[in-house]
Every structure is written in C-alpha cells, then in structure tokens.
Amino acid sequence: MRPVARLRRVQLLVTGGMGFIGVNFVRSTLAARPDVRVTVLDKMTYAANADSLDGADPSAAGDTDSRVRLVVGDVADAAVVDPLVAEADVVVHFAAESHNDNSLRDPSPFVQTNLVGTFTLLEAIRRHGTRYHHISTDEVYGDLELDDPGRFTPDTPYNPSSPYSATKAGSDLLVRAWVRSFRVQATISNCSNNYGPYQHVEKFIPRQITNVLAGLRPKLYGAGQNVRDWIHVDDHNDAVWTIIERGRIGETYLIGADGESDNLTVLRTVLELMGQPADAFDHVTDRAGHDLRYAIDASKLRQELGWTPKYADLRSGLARTIEWYRDNRTWWEAGKAGIEQRYAQGGQ
Numbered sequence: 390m391r392p393v394a395r396l397r398r399v400q401l402l403v404t405g406g407m408g409f410i411g412v413n414f415v416r417s418t419l420a421a422r423p424d425v426r427v428t429v430l431d432k433m434t435y436a437a438n439a440d441s442l443d444g445a446d447p448s449a450a451g452d453t454d455s456r457v458r459l460v461v462g463d464v465a466d467a468a469v470v471d472p473l474v475a476e477a478d479v480v481v482h483f484a485a486e487s488h489n490d491n492s493l494r495d496p497s498p499f500v501q502t503n504l505v506g507t508f509t510l511l512e513a514i515r516r517h518g519t520r521y522h523h524i525s526t527d528e529v530y531g532d533l534e535l536d537d538p539g540r541f542t543p544d545t546p547y548n549p550s551s552p553y554s555a556t557k558a559g560s561d562l563l564v565r566a567w568v569r570s571f572r573v574q575a576t577i578s579n580c581s582n583n584y585g586p587y588q589h590v591e592k593f594i595p596r597q598i599t600n601v602l603a604g605l606r607p608k609l610y611g612a613g614q615n616v617r618d619w620i621h622v623d624d625h626n627d628a629v630w631t632i633i634e635r636g637r638i639g640e641t642y643l644i645g646a647d648g649e650s651d652n653l654t655v656l657r658t659v660l661e662l663m664g665q666p667a668d669a670f671d672h673v674t675d676r677a678g679h680d681l682r683y684a685i686d687a688s689k690l691r692q693e694l695g696w697t698p699k700y701a702d703l704r705s706g707l708a709r710t711i712e713w714y715r716d717n718r719t720w721w722e723a724g725k726a727g728i729e730q731r732y733a734q735g736g737q
Contacts, residue, residue: 399425402477404464404510405484406430407437409588410524414483414626416445419456423448427457430464430473431484432502436589440720464506467513474513479520479633482510485560487526487553490591490735493677496552503556504563511567514575521575522633523564527618527643528554529579532680535616540686541579543641550680561641568639576636578629580644581685584706585622586713590721591728594707597656597670598714599721601663605729608737611675613653616682620646621700631696645685646698655707662708674736 401418405411406429415427431437446455462469464484474480484506486492486499507523514521530541531548547562549555567573584594597607628644636642650658657667690696700706714721 399478400476401425401427402430402473402480403427404430404480404482404506407433407439407441407459408483408485408487409436409585409592410583410622410625411483412441412445412587413585413622414481414629415442415457417623417626418630419446419448425456428473428477429457429459430462430469431459432463433461435724436487436591438587438720441587463502465501465509467509470509471513471516474510474519475517477519479522480510480514481522481524481629481633482507483524485524485557490737492551492553492556496556499552499556503553503560507560507563511563511573511575514573515567515571518574520633521564521573522629523561523575523577524629525561525577525579526554526557527579527581527645527683527685528680529558529561530683533682533684535614535682537682540684541643542686543579543643543689565639574638576632576638577641578632578644579641579685580625580628581618581620581646581648581683583622583625584619585710586717587720588622590725591732593652594655594659594710595714595721596728597659598663598711599725600729601660601665602715602718603722603725607656607660607670608673608732609652609656609670610673610679610737612672613656614651614681615679616649616651616684617655618645618683618685619648619650619655619703619706620644620698621706624698624700627699628690628696631690631694635694637693642690642694643685643687644690645687646700647687648703649682649684650703655703658704658707659711662704662711673732 406415486502530545547558549558588595590599600607
C-alpha cells in the first residue's frame with residue numbers, strides 16, 4: 390500500500406500519554422505541531438506523574454485554550470475507549486505495563502493492560518476506521534548472546550522471556566491479525582531501550598542518577614554485562630511520527646540508534662559525569678531470566694523512510710538526562726524512598 394500522507398489538523402489520541410515515552414511524545418508533538426490537538430487516555434497508575442504535562446502546550450493562553458486534555462481511564466474499558474477512538478484521526482498506543490521486575494512479581498496486570506487493552510483498542514479501531522500506530526519493544530525477540538554479531542530485524546522470530554515481553558509479543562500479533570483479517574490501518578514499531586527526561590525512577594538509568602542525587606549508592610544487577618541498545622526518547626518519538634506519516638500500512642519498523650552498551654559501562658559513565666568514583670556502586674542480586682543482549686537493526690526505517698537519530702552519542706544524551714533530573718528534583722523525590730524500599734526488600 391502507498392505510504393500515509395502527512396496529516397493536517399489532526400485529532401490525536403495517545404494512550405498511556407502520562408508515562409515516560411508517551412508524555413515525551415505528547416510534549417514534543419504539541420511543541421512542534423501546532424495543527425495537532427491531543428487527547429491523553431491514561432489510567433494514572435504509580436508510573437504516571439500528574440505534573441508531567443505542566444506547560445506542555447506552548448500555545449495555550451489558559452486552560453480553555455489548551456490543545457491537550459487528559460481523560461483518566463483504563464484502555465481495557467470499551468465504554469471509555471470507543472468514543473475517544475471515534476473522534477480521533479490517529480491513535481498512538483503507548484499504554485502498557487512495562488517493568489520487567491513487576492511482571493515477575495505479578496503478571497496479571499500485564500495480561501490485562503497489554504493484551505486485553507490492545508484488543509479493546511483494536512475493536513474500536515475496526516469499528517471507526519481510525520489510523521492506528523502500535524508501540525512495542527525489542528524485548529519481544531528475546532535476547533542475543535553477548536558474542537553474537539547479529540541484530541534484531543523485523544523478521545526475527547519472537548522469543549519473549551518474561552511476562553512483560555510475552556504480553557507485548559501477544560499484543561503485536563493481535564495487531565498483525567487485525568490488519569490481515571479486518572484490514573485495519575495499522576503500523577507497528579519495536580524500539581530499543583529508551584532514556585531521557587520524565588522516566589520513572591524504578592528504571593535503570595534514572596535510578597542510578599537519582600541515587601547519586603539523593604546521596605545513595607547506585608545499584609547494578611549482577612556483573613553488569615547485560616547489553617542494551619540505548620536510544621534517547623526524543624529520537625524514538627521522532628521516528629514514530631515518521632512512521633505515522635510515511636510508513637506502509639501493515640508494516641513493522643524497528644527503531645534504534647546504534648547505542649549498544651553494557652550496564653556496567655552505562656553506570657560508570659553516569660558516575661563519571663556526576664563526579665563520582667568509577668567504583669561508587671553496589672552489586673545486587675540479578676534479575677531472574679535477565680536477557681543478555683538486545684541490538685536493533687533499524688536499516689528498514691532509515692533506508693525506506695529516511696529517518697536518522699539526532700542523539701548519536703550516548704554520553705551526551707546521558708549528560709542532558711542527568712541535568713534534567715538535577716533540575717527537576719520535585720518531579721521525582723516524593724516517590725524515591727518507596728521505590729528504594731521495595732528494591733531493598735528484594736535484595737536489589
């Protein structure tokens with residue numbers, strides 16, 4: 390099918406738009422696209438922060454003029470979802486339970502949000518003929534050996550290793566089936582590990598940054614040899630818009646910025662940038678079933694759609710991220726102690 394033309398005067402529905410990647414997507418969209426109005430659907434779980442959209446619409450003269458509105462609700466609730474999809478031109482589905490450690494403690498919310506929520510959206514999409522973009526993860530492919538020179542491609546077989554990645558893999562397959570069976574106008578993107586502002590402090594990079602800022606010692610799972618392919622959240626979201634506007638319906642695009650680095654190197658880079666000794670951290674109990682290596686081959690996205698990342702250097706991106714957490718302590722401080730207490734109870 391022909392690529393989707395650039396859309397004008399768009400009514401955008403963003404599920405999970407108060408989470409890390411979603412809120413950055415909303416903020417960058419409102420800043421760069423004055424023709425877009427955004428409805429955010431979010432359940433406002435522990436991972437959402439009500440302050441994340443403060444000042445997000447630079448064109449708003451007051452609350453009544455804002456181009457963004459928040460609807461608090463569950464993506465698995467058809468009564469909430471259907472009317473929002475009906476009024477939207479495009480739906481971008483970020484909403485997901487996404488923290489691997491939480492999925493190992495209790496998989497049930499992951500099944501409900503990631504599978505039932507995606508099914509509910511797809512049925513509304515099918516009824517109303519709305520353009521749909523599905524946000525997924527490279528974790529659906531499982532992991533690679535540390536000495537494997539290969540990378541994930543859109544043709545890599547799915548091999549998820551946790552309840553989180555299994556439910557995301559299932560949601561991807563639902564989208565593919567609805568495209569084939571019902572001809573919904575959908576695309577999928579699988580992205581590598583994101584970092585940047587507004588990320589919850591339970592995640593690896595912000596946890597280390599905020600530990601240093603809070604006077605705590607950073608924590609490293611096991612020996613820190615696990616490799617992730619890091620991408621700045623702004624690059625991820627720029628790629629998502631590229632796919633919405635130019636991607637081929639029914640296609641899957643992998644988003645990555647060639648940012649492979651093992652966790653020990655990332656932690657030591659954070660410590661160096663924050664003026665700390667390279668050994669100023671503690672080793673803690675490794676995560677069960679911890680994937681070894683992720684690596685993205687984004688050549689399809691780059692060659693077919695002409696996308697390139699802006700943050701090609703992980704070190705400079707980390708420096709900007711550290712600066713954001715240092716300048717926005719009130720955003721993360723309130724929940725920090727509870728997160729660290731939970732980790733401590735698990736020996737992490």
